[in-house]
Amino acid sequence: METxxxxxxxxxEIFDPPMCCPSGxxxxxxxxxxxxxxEAILKLKKEFDxxxxxxxxxxxxxxxxxxxxxxxxxxxxxxxxEILPLTLVDGKVVKEKSYPTFDxxxxxxxxSNIA
Amino acid sequence: MNNTKYIFFSGKGGVGKTTMxxxxxxxxxxxxxxxxxxxxxxxxxxxxxFETEIGxxxxxxxxxxxxxxxxxxxxxxxxxxxxxxPMRAVMPESVMTVLEEQFNSPCTTEIASFDRxxxxxxxxxxxxxxxxxxxxxxxxxxxxxxxxxxxxxDWSKHIEESAKGSGNTCIGPVASIQENKAKYDEAxxxxxxxxxxxxxxxxxxxxxxxxxxxxxxxxxxxxGIQNIELIINGILPEEVCEHPFFKNRFEMQQxxxxxxxxxxxxxxxxxxxxxDGEIKGVERLLNIEKDLxxxxxxxxxxLEDGEFTKAEFNKxxxxxxxxxxxxxxxxxxxxxxGKGGVGKTxISVISAFKFAKEGYKTLLLxxxxxxHIGEVLEQNVTDxxxxxxxVENLWSVIVDQExxxxxxxxxxxxxxxxxxxxxMIIAIKEELESPCTExxxxxxxxxxxxxxxxxxxVVxxxxxxxxxxxxxxxxFDYxxxxxxxxxxxVKSQKAKSITQKRFDRIIAKMKDPxxxxxxxxxxxxxxxxxxxxxAMLDLKDAGIQTQFVVANQVLEPEYCTNEFFIKRRKMQEKxxxxxxxxxxxxxxxxxxxxxxxxxxxxxxxASELLFNNKVIV
Numbered sequence: 001m002e003t004x005x006x007x008x009x010x011x012x013e014i015f016d017p018p019m020c021c022p023s024g025x026x027x028x029x030x031x032x033x034x035x036x037x038x039e040a041i042l043k044l045k046k047e048f049d050x051x052x053x054x055x056x057x058x059x060x061x062x063x064x065x066x067x068x069x070x071x072x073x074x075x076x077x078x079x080x081x082e083i084l085p086l087t088l089v090d091g092k093v094v095k096e097k098s099y100p101t102f103d104x105x106x107x108x109x110x111x112s113n114i115a
Numbered sequence: 116m117n118n119t120k121y122i123f124f125s126g127k128g129g130v131g132k133t134t135m136x137x138x139x140x141x142x143x144x145x146x147x148x149x150x151x152x153x154x155x156x157x158x159x160x161x162x163x164x165f166e167t168e169i170g171x172x173x174x175x176x177x178x179x180x181x182x183x184x185x186x187x188x189x190x191x192x193x194x195x196x197x198x199x200x201p202m203r204a205v206m207p208e209s210v211m212t213v214l215e216e217q218f219n220s221p222c223t224t225e226i227a228s229f230d231r232x233x234x235x236x237x238x239x240x241x242x243x244x245x246x247x248x249x250x251x252x253x254x255x256x257x258x259x260x261x262x263x264x265x266x267x268x269d270w271s272k273h274i275e276e277s278a279k280g281s282g283n284t285c286i287g288p289v290a291s292i293q294e295n296k297a298k299y300d301e302a303x304x305x306x307x308x309x310x311x312x313x314x315x316x317x318x319x320x321x322x323x324x325x326x327x328x329x330x331x332x333x334x335x336x337x338x339g340i341q342n343i344e345l346i347i348n349g350i351l352p353e354e355v356c357e358h359p360f361f362k363n364r365f366e367m368q369q370x371x372x373x374x375x376x377x378x379x380x381x382x383x384x385x386x387x388x389x390x391d392g393e394i395k396g397v398e399r400l401l402n403i404e405k406d407l408x409x410x411x412x413x414x415x416x417x418l419e420d421g422e423f424t425k426a427e428f429n430k431x432x433x434x435x436x437x438x439x440x441x442x443x444x445x446x447x448x449x450x451x452x453g454k455g456g457v458g459k460t461x462i463s464v465i466s467a468f469k470f471a472k473e474g475y476k477t478l479l480l481x482x483x484x485x486x487h488i489g490e491v492l493e494q495n496v497t498d499x500x501x502x503x504x505x506v507e508n509l510w511s512v513i514v515d516q517e518x519x520x521x522x523x524x525x526x527x528x529x530x531x532x533x534x535x536x537x538x539m540i541i542a543i544k545e546e547l548e549s550p551c552t553e554x555x556x557x558x559x560x561x562x563x564x565x566x567x568x569x570x571x572x573v574v575x576x577x578x579x580x581x582x583x584x585x586x587x588x589x590x591f592d593y594x595x596x597x598x599x600x601x602x603x604x605v606k607s608q609k610a611k612s613i614t615q616k617r618f619d620r621i622i623a624k625m626k627d628p629x630x631x632x633x634x635x636x637x638x639x640x641x642x643x644x645x646x647x648x649x650a651m652l653d654l655k656d657a658g659i660q661t662q663f664v665v666a667n668q669v670l671e672p673e674y675c676t677n678e679f680f681i682k683r684r685k686m687q688e689k690x691x692x693x694x695x696x697x698x699x700x701x702x703x704x705x706x707x708x709x710x711x712x713x714x715x716x717x718x719x720x721a722s723e724l725l726f727n728n729k730v731i732v
Contacts, residue, residue: 017603018210018213018214018217019217023283023542023543023546029597029610029611029613029614030527030610031602031607031610031611032606032607032610033602033603033604033606033607034607035531035534035535035539035543036606038539038542039535039536039539042536042538042539042542043536043538046538056283058287059210059214060198060214060217060218061198061286061287061288062287062288063198063199063201063202063206064201066202066206067202067205067206073205076206076207076210077206077207080207080209080210081209081210081213085603097603098603098604099603099604
């Protein structure tokens with residue numbers, strides 16, 4: 001059965017808390033949460049090739065991205081870095097303070113009618 | 116218009132790099148060329164030699180001559196401000212504080228210093244800053260310099276690889292750092308251009324210095340540096356070596372000079388005599404400059420100064436350090452540090468030997484990338500712990516950055532294999548290729564020896580001061596970093612808590628004077644003493660107490676029979692007393708021996724001299 005291909009590209013953005021590198025591999029300890037989110041993103045990119053864009057932004061390297069996103073800035077100003085990581089789908093905050101799991105990401109996509 | 120000429124001075128610690136670099140700088144400045152001398156040694160002595168403040172800014176020194184000491188902390192600050200300043204206006208204070216802290220990571224510090232260094236090489240092309248005719252780099256002792264020169268190559272490669280993969284590196288997303296790559300490639304190209312870059316090795320006529328020069332020149336070849344010259348420094352003038360003690364040293368040196376000539380055929384080679392006093396200040400540098408550039412038949416070995424010629428010697432009573440060092444039931448660590456070339460390795464070997472002989476299970480290890488404990492022991496020492504032949508209870512190992520990195524990568528990949536997908540393993544492998552990993556891995560290895568309790572006694576032969584201080588500060592920096600870690604789930608909370616406890620344990624151990632001993636090795640001369648004193652204060656700030664000082668290569672009065680050595684001995688006495696006063700610590704003495712300390716017989720002899728206090732000098 002063929003479903004109609006949705007032309008809309010879904011954009012997931014993750015605004016990371018302050019850290020050295022997004023892989024979690026360059027610090028004095030390896031943060032398993034970072035490896036997990038990396039794995040989830042890779043899986044998602046593979047399964048929904050061409051339908052989803054996932055971007056991650058690092059506060060220490062890509063500050064402007066944080067400043068350009070009002071949703072993110074207002075939360076940062078109100079709650080400080082504790083609020084990070086923030087996950088946005090098409091510009092709307094869908095999760096704060098922790099990374100989404102693969103299932104949660106899947107769920108978010110299904111709401112957007114991809115999955 | 117001439118192209119800028121780049122001249123690098125390198126070599127083992129204490130061979131006279133800074134002196135030769137300064138004399139060369141003065142030479143070109145006097146010829147009317149705009150000259151800049153830059154030091155990349157975090158424990159620089161440039162300011163001491165010019166007897167003025169320099170620091171992390173281009174400072175006018177003489178007519179046509181400017182100087183700068185790259186300070187890793189300041190370089191990091193600049194690097195950080197470049198990135199953070201646009202954010203200050205909008206980000207809340209608390210966010211900025213966390214971000215600032217974050218830039219203390221050792222990887223950032225390394226990138227920042229090295230970025231600053233590359234800037235000096237490519238500034239001309241980018242048209243920024245002052246245009247110099249000659250830029251002279253006075254570098255840190257060999258091991259660290261090789262690393263610095265390899266970095267442009269390594270980073271360029273990493274940026275290229277990441278562009279094909281995730282598009283991320285730990286200095287930023289590849290899209291925004293393409294200009295860095297261009298800069299690194301340009302620096303690499305300039306280094307390999309024999310018309311523009313000269314690499315001068317300074318060495319002393321002794322086996323270890325020759326060995327290190329040979330090894331480094333091979334590594335430089337791999338980076339593409341071809342234009343190499345040599346300066347043999349510290350040669351004893353034959354006329355002053357009438358005493359059998361110095362006659363032997365003279366002959367040993369002559370033998371090694373022949374070796375150098377044979378080992379480096381066709382290279383420009385210049386020879387400089389040891390002076391009867393210290394080279395400080397412009398006048399005395401000109402004395403060296405003449406011998407370096409005038410091709411004079413008759414070389415100098417005296418400085419115009421009769422300050423120390425009165426013949427009466429003072430007695431100096433060395434303090435005993437045996438009880439301070441002796442193991443006490445728990446694992447006791449001792450860190451020997453100090454300026455390059457003061458004899459840290461030899462003193463470390465002697466101390467490890469002494470207590471191993473007494474029956475304490477002892478590990479001797481070095482964190483110096485240009486380590487030569489193996490040459491002193493006359494045995495092959497590797498990155499695997501192994502028993503030293505001929506002494507009971509003694510084991511030895513090198514913290515080798517490359518090997519540690521390989522091990523670290525493998526461990527992480529192994530651990531990940533069972534937990535993650537193949538795509539993820541590929542991504543992890545790519546991330547691990549970052550030059551930052553090397554910093555991390557070597558430090559991790561070092562820490563594992565600090566926390567080990569498999570031995571009664573662990574002797575750390577460390578890299579020269581600047582780099583050692585950075586290494587010793589890492590547990591503190593990392594501990595701060597860990598506390599900043601935003602834990603996003605239970606698993607990461609657990610990881611954070613385990614790491615935090617580990618660092619707390621290590622820091623507590625380093626601060627406990629019963630478990631960790633910090634000692635400085637110096638020559639009784641101005642620069643090693645100044646450098647050690649500064650470092651002692653730095654350690655104190657971190658809560659670490661220094662416990663004693665070893666004054667090495669002290670001349671014994673009995674063979675100081677002519678004016679040349681009387682002056683040198685008098686100079687040493689002045690500094691022995693100064694050390695005692697300044698440091699307010701036990702000061703012990705290791706006399707100069709008539710040959711190099713190598714092999715078990717010499718080690719045994721040296722250990723008796725250092726510990727039994729038979730010497731009254």
